Amino acid sequence: MIPVIGLAIGIVAGLVLKPTVPTDLQPYLPIAIVAALDAVIGALRALGERRFNDRVFVVSFISNVVIAAFMVYLGDQLGVGSQLSTGVVVVLGIRIFANAAAIRRRIFHA
């Protein structure tokens, strides 16, 4: 329940405050969001399978975000920023789809 409230507060804060993304963060934020989404979907799957662990979620969330941002940063430094961020998004997308498929199988048995 509390996490849901947190989610709602985040959305409202974002809508009310309307901050602009700092220029330094601009390349990393979209990738970080996708990485975090991957962690959240994974957590939902674990929740469904009744093996959710707070610690695992927190660690995977933060590490996902940090690693994704770092990869984009590294790609930018190496001059392959757009390609690498595409690669990261593809891999995270595959993971999200796989987790979503597992959740779907569990709920709908299909």
Added chain:
Amino acid sequence: MPDNWRRSLLRPTISQVVVAVLLCGLAFAMVVQINDKDNDDYSNVRGDDLVELLKSLDAANERLGTQIDELTATRNGLLNSTKLSEQAEKQAKQRAEQLAILAGTSGATGPGVEVVISDPGKDIDASALLDAIETLRDAGAEAIAINGVARVVAQTYFLDDADEIRVGGREIKRPYRIEAIGDASVLSGAVRFPGGLINEIKTRGGTATVTEKQKVTITALADVKTPEYARPSS
């Protein structure tokens, strides 16, 4: 389950709070990012991409420039041809008007003379009338009509028919009134000069008078026959 929820709301564990904070951050970041995408500027585009974008814009610009040049050339060509065809149309119209007067298919007006031949003794025959017409033609008459009913053109024939003369099939009553458009003084001179039309008519037993007019209007039209055998050769 609701009991469970209430309990967790009242006494949240640290891990629940941490998860909530993380989700809060995620939601916040998503909303911010989505809003940021709305103001569609290029501040979050990488340098390489910007260079690519610039290149493609340059290419598009060049392509459009070429297109503008081509279209301008086409437009100029069309304007020219329009002008040319306008000119051609004007010339054709002028020519058609000239030919219409020559063929007698349209009325004509202008300075000219009126020659009246009175013939009490009925001595004037078709050939004399034709001589009179020829005299006027030699003097440059551009349109000729007799008695206001018979337009004299290239095909017009003169025929003696009993007491009357037929001009182009139309019966002409006495006195004969020939209207001719042309240079009035030249025409009247040609009629008057010694041994000219007036003398000729007099020797044949009639009288002829000529009046110069500022404005002669011929409304009689010739019957136009479509050529049955002759075809343009060009």
